[in-house]
Amino acid sequence: MNHTTTTDWKQQPRDAWLAYEPSPDEPWDLTKVLRMHRRAGLGTTWADAERDVADGYDAAIKRLLEGAPTGPDGRTAEALDMFADAMLDSYRAGSAALDPVRIAWLHRLTFTAWPLRERMILAWHTHYATSETKVFEKETLVEQHLVQRRLWRAPTSELHLAMLRDSAMLYWLDGASNLRSSVNENLAREFFELLALGVGNYSEQDVRESARALTGWQRVPERTKELKYLESMHDPGEMTILDHTGNWRDEDVVRIASAQPAAAQRIAWRLWRTFVSNVDEPTPELLEGLAATMRVDGDVDVSHGLETLLRSRLFHSTAYVDRRVPSPVEWTVGVLRSCEAFPPRPNLIEVSAAIDRMGQRFFRPPNVAGWPGGMEWLAGPGLVARQNFAAWLTGGESKVPVEHWDQVRVEHQVASGDAEIEFWTTLLWGRTASSEEQAALAEPFDQNKPDARARLVRAVLCAPNAQLC
Amino acid sequence: MWSRREFLVRSGAVCGSAIGLGSAAPQWWQRVALAAEKATSGRKLVVIELRGGNDGLNTVVPFADDRYHKARPTLGIKAEDAIKLDDHLGLHPEMTAWKPLWEDGKLAIVENCGYPNPNRSHFESMDIWHAGQIGTAATSGWLGRAADRGEAGELCYVGDGAASLALSRRLGTVAALERLTDLRLDEGVPPLRLTSGPGEEDLALAIAKRMRDVRKLSDRLPQPQSEPDPTTVSTNEVLNARLEIVRTLIERDEPFRVYYTALPGFDTHAQQSGTHGRLWRQTATAVSEFLASLKKAKLDDDVTVFLFSEFGRRVHENGSAGTDHGAAAPVFVLGNRVAGGIQGGVPNLADLDNGDLRHQVDFRDVYAALLGDWLGVDPSVVLDRDRSTLKLFA
Structure with a gap:
């Protein structure tokens, strides 16, 4: 059987997460390579895709999980990371505005040799959504991002606890004004509902008692970024949280929550949204199948879940x-990398503005639940902005030279005519075009026009297909 | 039982949204039908979602109740500061723009609105309000279902992100924009040629449909030379900017009968007083200016404004001079045709449910009145009830 349908996995949830091994029926080929990079990476250059086919599955999946030695423009991973860190540092030193940080982040994404790491950091950015609309000390938002970067595949309890002691998060969800004498439930509620467990896995009493356990953290003096734990502000009383009674603190809330069955399901759900589908919810059996592989010693092993999913x-x-x-x-960076349209042409400041118009802005999620994702990205303005970006990138305004769109296929030894239509659809849709699609693209494609290739791309x-992966 | 409209459709007097000509119905009946059709088809509903859980008790203040002042030692609004509506309730002092509307009988307040077993999660509770139903996973919205019946006309969302679940429908699409220029396609964008995908359930087909719809709308909309960037609009101007777009579209007689917009920021857990006052000054001012501009265009008889939030807040303030998530709260209906006044009683602070107000009016009764008595949609096709117990329209 060479075509595994969705229904099969729903009926065989146990098999779904077993390791994939290439076979004559399911060979490791260009389609599979492109699919892997489109869904778990940030697009791929044609050369890297061909390399992954030639090297075989084991080498390719290892490179996905552990990062490649060089980025898509040939620079080494170390050089790229140092450059990205230096960029961030210089902006942090000089400016209180987040725009330069956004550009630095976008730069790192565009050239990264480890796209999986970046994808997970993006996933945490929405999971622990915190917005500049309320958090005025912008540097705290940058610090929060760096913690997520450092702990991107740490056991869940580590990241949870770091976020419960994060200055931006505690200002955003009022944890910094949650004191023994005056309990504020906001942080405790969102911790259970959005970060750790999901709705239906805790009671109103758990929220109230956990709010008491989370007391004691304050910004001292008020409205500065520094967060301090003051024993005198902590409620020393007894609390019962998820059936555990004791004199609890934040680390106990995290420990108790992380050992709940729902804790692994919550993170498994995040991985599903990030790498499988943000349109279809997993069946309970599929979700539990993945979650079960992640439960280790009362904690959730993110790294193991990630590897299980991506090898499944x-x-x-x-x-x-x-x-x-x-x-x-993801879409915009994937397009730039796949098309080898690397800054400074196009200019990332303009790319960043286009991403804004598509409905996403770093450090500015719409609410505490993060960006809703899925088809909601493609409401009217989002669809218009993606098409306008494509027109801009391949038109004169982006300063990407018109010859670029011919050079890419020449470099990869693709013949002109039908072969280049097939080349671009394979690269940007992850599959070859049907004969109708091929014909629809061929009809306006007049090779004699100077911008024919730009118009083809x-x-x-x-096309609708390019908005999916 | 057939709704009035269904009856008219089946009797041949009304054909789709236009009046059928040359039908077999007697002429007098056609005249009646025509009058009925005209009476509701031009009507528009503007919904404003107050995101985050509006503190109802500090919006419509029970100033005469000592329990209120005891529960709100720092946040409570003093009797002398409230804008008196009667001898028990008054509006937040920043809501002066609504005073003339109240005096003219154009403001209806439904107190103690909510639903059984209140959910205190923003997202779960908002889903319940959006869906207009409780207990089942929400896949469509109350306004989306009304539109699917062909009765509530077309739907337009004005705001950031995707359209609200309240507008979500199975048939047809929802227009969504934050600025008029959001839908402006560059000249270089090629026409859509690729509309087929490998499977029936293919998402690419759904995307292709959206692309076609958005292009149609894009071709029709006014295209101002420049508009402010939404991320730089002052938080005190968000609602004005959004209602200005709604006004433009209403004045252009675009085919939308329901406009939906939102104002975020009502999740006031800490230092609530200044924030809440600013939010309501903005809301009250923006809505009254919106209604005034419609009056100038002689469209004020055609528009009703409805404001709601996903829940109210705890009766007792918390320790950070804010309020945590609560339950029942007031909703607001404004317009020329509205039956002004207060319905749903006064908040009963003597009988709380875990520190929260108990609901006295089911929010679906408000929806039923908006659907049945304003938009002319049989509520039973959308909700679990066929009429409202409320009388919101004169």
């Missing part, structure tokens, strides 16, 4: 392919 039969099958809408950041990017 389900992930490498056709099930759920094109059932995910990449976020504006634009049409491929403006």
